[in-house]
Structures are given as C-alpha cells and as structure tokens.
Amino acid sequence: MPEPIQHLSVVESTGLRRKDTTKGPPLRILSLDGGGVRGYSMLILLQELMHRTYVEIHGKAPKRHEIPKPCEHFDLIAGTGTGGLIAIMLGRLRLDLETCKDVYVRMTKRVFETDKTIAGIPYRHTLFKASKLEEAIRECVREHTLNEAEGKDDTSASDLDLHSPLSPRSSVHGRPQRSMTMRWGSPNALLYDSRENRTKTAVTAVYKGTPKGGKAQLLRSYDSRAEPAPEFECTIWQAGRATSATGLAFKPIQIGQSVFIDEGAGKYNPSPQVLDEAVRNEWPGREVGVFVSIGTGKRPNGTGAQQHLWWEGFIGSGMGDFAEARRRLIAKIEGCEDTHEYMVKEYLAKRGVNQENYYRLNVEVGVGEFETKFKA
Numbered sequence: 001m002p003e004p005i006q007h008l009s010v011v012e013s014t015g016l017r018r019k020d021t022t023k024g025p026p027l028r029i030l031s032l033d034g035g036g037v038r039g040y041s042m043l044i045l046l047q048e049l050m051h052r053t054y055v056e057i058h059g060k061a062p063k064r065h066e067i068p069k070p071c072e073h074f075d076l077i078a079g080t081g082t083g084g085l086i087a088i089m090l091g092r093l094r095l096d097l098e099t100c101k102d103v104y105v106r107m108t109k110r111v112f113e114t115d116k117t118i119a120g121i122p123y124r125h126t127l128f129k130a131s132k133l134e135e136a137i138r139e140c141v142r143e144h145t146l147n148e149a150e151g152k153d154d155t156s157a158s159d160l161d162l163h164s165p166l167s168p169r170s171s172v173h174g175r176p177q178r179s180m181t182m183r184w185g186s187p188n189a190l191l192y193d194s195r196e197n198r199t200k201t202a203v204t205a206v207y208k209g210t211p212k213g214g215k216a217q218l219l220r221s222y223d224s225r226a227e228p229a230p231e232f233e234c235t236i237w238q239a240g241r242a243t244s245a246t247g248l249a250f251k252p253i254q255i256g257q258s259v260f261i262d263e264g265a266g267k268y269n270p271s272p273q274v275l276d277e278a279v280r281n282e283w284p285g286r287e288v289g290v291f292v293s294i295g296t297g298k299r300p301n302g303t304g305a306q307q308h309l310w311w312e313g314f315i316g317s318g319m320g321d322f323a324e325a326r327r328r329l330i331a332k333i334e335g336c337e338d339t340h341e342y343m344v345k346e347y348l349a350k351r352g353v354n355q356e357n358y359y360r361l362n363v364e365v366g367v368g369e370f371e372t373k374f375k376a
Helices: 034-058 082-092 095-111 130-143 237-243 273-283 303-314 321-348
Strands: 027-034 075-080 199-203 217-220 254-255 258-260 287-295 359-362
Touching: 027 034, 027 082, 027 273, 034 082, 034 095, 034 287, 034 359, 075 082, 075 273, 082 095, 082 199, 095 130, 130 199, 130 237, 199 237, 199 273, 217 237, 237 254, 273 287, 273 321, 287 321, 321 359
Parallel strands: 027 075, 027 287, 075 199, 287 359
Antiparallel strands: 199 217, 254 258
C-alpha cells in the first residue's frame, strides 16, 4: 500500500485552501479516535506523517519549525473525545504539531492530576473535574485566537481578554511565547470559522438519552449543507467539553437547549461518520484522495483474555457502576479496530472510496509511559 504522503504532498500553487464546491482536486480527510490521555500517540504519528510529507515535497528533512501544519494539507479534520480536542487544536485553531503537543501535555496534566479517586477507586460520579478541562480549553483558545495564522476569526472576535493568569514563558521549542504585556485572544471564540481559507473542523458529541447504537451529532466550524447546527452559538471550549463528555470521565454539558453526555451510545472511532460528512454532506461527487484514520493505541497481539490488563492505565479498577462503565470503555477502545476492519471490508466500497487511499495509523501499545507522568 502506498504511503499517504504521496497524496498529501500535492499542494495548490496558490497556497490557498480550495473553495467548497462539489468539483475540485481529490479530498484529504483526517479522522482522530478517542481514547483518553493516550491520545498523545496520535500527535507523534501525525508529526511523523507531516515530516515525511515535507521530505516528499522539498527533498530534504525539515527543521522543527518547518514541519507542515495538518491544516495546510487536510480539507476536513474531525475527531471524538481526545481526538476531538486535537482536531479543534489542529483544525479550528490551526496549531502546528509542536505547539499542539505542548498544549496537550499542559491540558492533560491539569485535568488528570485532579482525578477524583482514592487508590484508583472513584469517590464521585465522574473521574475528573469538568471545570479543570473547561479552564484548560479556554486557556488554549485564549492563547491561540490572537492572530489569523492560528484561530482568530474577525467576525467572532469578542470578549478579548487582555491579561492572563499564567506566568510568562520565554520560549517553547524555540518559538517565542506571549507574555503578560501582550494582548490575548478570546477564550469564548465561536467554533464557527468564517474564513474562506479555513480547514473544516468537526467533533462528535452525543445528546443525553441517545440509545446505544444511536447517531452522534457533529459540532462543526462551518455551515453544513445537510443539516442545521445543533447549536449555532457554540464556542470552541464548549465543543471541546461536549466531545469529551462521557458518563465515566466528565459530567454532562448544556449548550443552549442541548445537553451532551455519552452514556454508552458513542463510538471511539468516528471514521464512518467522518467519511459520510465529506462525501455525502459537504463534497458529494468529489473523489477522496486520502483518508487518514489515527488511533490512540491497540492492545498487543496475543494478549487474548488478558487484554483488560493492558487497559488498566486508562482508569482505576473502580466498583459498582464504575465497573460496568469501565467495561463499556474497554469495549469502545477495542471496538476502534473493529470499525477499522468494517471500513476496509465494507464501508469504503459502499461510499465509492478506493481502498488504496485509506490509511489506518495506530501504535500497538500507545504511549504507555506518558500517563505515569501525571500520576506521580
């Protein structure tokens, strides 16, 4: 199977994004799984993909700051849970991968250091504080809606925050960072992005009460051709909270008249829904040049009946309702590869997509050591 870089390295000479029409160059789509803190492995895989794309285009290895942004190569970036948060950062906020990795580490550290467990056993209805996640997302949005190269959209620039509670940082990976004396963007910037050259960004979220097998909703940074938005005034941070709201991890969130919480209906591999969004809703009739699906890690081959032991790192052992919620979580994580097999065996052909243009990237164990940094 050819590498996806051969499809991603075809860049328009104008340097601008293609207009949203049903005719045009083949589509390039990125789908990101959910799966907890191990989502960091997706950034490692994606960074390697972008590195190779640069080599394919320029014939030489990039310097760290030259690694292409995913938003410069994909028409649609979508995800769920952790993958949804990363999709927002890479797509709506247009972050480069080094910055995204830095933000992701700080975000997960803030959230997962405050888990509501004693010796791994939860003592509240959810494992983590939703307020900490909200603070982390809002901080990220404020930092990265200052200029148009990232997430600033002039039509939604409101509620500018001129001060930050954080201590100034001099640099990260050689990039200058904002200080206390510099202006900041808006923590309440809308998910909707009116810029013509935008990459379309979407995250899945589940209405409260959705039965098992029910359809997840898409919160989009753009107007859909197929359906009205679940909530028109959804902010970036609200979308991040909604895609992360599961019965085990975080409490529900209300956005306008809608309440979002995944009580078991949602899936952690959104690839079929993301593909439908592209070829049925937004660009009907357009060829798919490359569809990249990235997972958060899969169990090692041969673990068999011991597979649950490998997933212990996601959450504590739990009791009562949490034990059942934990089993559902493990089933969802395991189900990501089942969805991948479904894409290969049935769904790509059903949607008229050449199987050679579909790529599934995943690591066998994920970044297992990453979580331990936040449990010390």
